[in-house]
Amino acid sequence: DADVTQTPRNRITKTGKRIMLECSQTKGHDRMYWYRQDPGLGLRLIYYSFDVKDINKGEISDGYSVSRQAQAKFSLSLESAIPNQTALYFCATSDRDRTGGELFFGEGSRLTVL
Amino acid sequence: AQKVTQAQTEISVVEKEDVTLDCVYETRDTTYYLFWYKQPPSGELVFLIRRNSFDEQNEISGRYSWNFQKSTSSFNFTITASQVVDSAVYFCALIGTYKYIFGTGTRLKVLA
Numbered sequence: 097d098a099d100v101t102q103t104p105r106n107r108i109t110k111t112g113k114r115i116m117l118e119c120s121q122t123k124g125h126d127r128m129y130w131y132r133q134d135p136g137l138g139l140r141l142i143y144y145s146f147d148v149k150d151i152n153k154g155e156i157s158d159g160y161s162v163s164r165q166a167q168a169k170f171s172l173s174l175e176s177a178i179p180n181q182t183a184l185y186f187c188a189t190s191d192r193d194r195t196g197g198e199l200f201f202g203e204g205s206r207l208t209v210l
Numbered sequence: 211a212q213k214v215t216q217a218q219t220e221i222s223v224v225e226k227e228d229v230t231l232d233c234v235y236e237t238r239d240t241t242y243y244l245f246w247y248k249q250p251p252s253g254e255l256v257f258l259i260r261r262n263s264f265d266e267q268n269e270i271s272g273r274y275s276w277n278f279q280k281s282t283s284s285f286n287f288t289i290t291a292s293q294v295v296d297s298a299v300y301f302c303a304l305i306g307t308y309k310y311i312f313g314t315g316t317r318l319k320v321l322a
Contacts, residue, residue: 129310136219138301138314154309186255196243196262196305201255 099123102187102202110210115174117205119187127191128170129199130154130162133184142185145170177209212237214304216313223292224321231287231316233302239263242306244278244285249299249315258300261285292320 130142141154143162188199213236246258273290302313
């Protein structure tokens with residue numbers, strides 16, 4: 097099983113619908129992140145969390161919200177999806193105790209908003 | 211502000227050619243870390259290398275090598291004798307004050 101698991105892997109939805117992308121990890125890491133990938137724009141940070149009580153906005157948080165339900169779970173919500181939120185979304189974790197540690201990514205969730 | 215620039219959007223080479231992927235970064239932090247990640251066509255993101263700002267030694271791992279030069283704020287990645295399996299998007303990334311910043315990626319196509 098993957099260390100960082102994202103569900104769903106693929107989702108097609110309609111404009112205005114509420115969507116939740118879920119991420120769970122078994123690595124025991126405190127830090128979790130949500131990134132969005134668009135062609136030509138690379139990976140952009142949406143939200144990040146350093147522990148259950150710590151949530152921070154990234155560079156493109158508008159239109160998104162997150163919930164850190166437990167150390168191992170970090171969910172991303174689109175309250176009212178719009179077509180320009182069509183993208184590939186990645187959850188990632190890193191180890192607090194290893195400064196500058198690498199990110200461990202989930203396999204990605206491809207979201208299409210019609 | 212932090213920034214990572216990968217000016218090469220797409221590179222095509224013929225198998226067995228050497229290829230260098232450029233990465234230029236900006237940061238005001240004195241301590242920072244640089245990374246390269248690979249994203250093959252299957253879509254997952256794979257960690258390749260991590261380098262901290264105090265270690266300017268070049269590194270070689272098989273056909274891969276990395277050249278870190280603080281004087282030019284660059285962390286370039288060279289693949290020697292490229293293979294078709296090297297075809298992927300490669301991302302350079304920087305972490306200074308807690309947040310990882312990625313470049314826009316370079317798509318490498320290795321033609322048989």
